[in-house]
Amino acid sequence: MRNGNRHPFQAMALMSAILSQLAGSVLAGVFLGRWLDRNMGTEPLFLVVGLLAGLAAGVYGVFRLVHHYFSGE
Known part of the structure; x- marks a missing residue:
């Protein structure tokens, strides 16, 4: 999908x-x-372990979200 087809609300x-x-x-x-x-x-x-595990899960989720957004699915 080209950037010209995206709306500002999609970016927000x-x-x-x-x-x-x-x-x-x-x-x-x-x-x-x-x-x-x-x-x-x-x-x-467990505070440190939970913080690192949450950060890793968040980064993985963001990568999946951005890939899904830019793949056009």
Whole structure:
């Protein structure tokens, strides 16, 4: 699909989807890590693991989203 066929609202929708994908997955990883740390007594371990796992999941989701957006499907 050519760039001339895209509308500004589609670009805003893509940016908001990227933001929600990254922020949501990182926040979910942090909250899950904090919950596991509180229940298991391992204070910073699962917080860091959850943060990194959430970041990795968010980046993977963004790559899939952008690929889907630019492939024209």
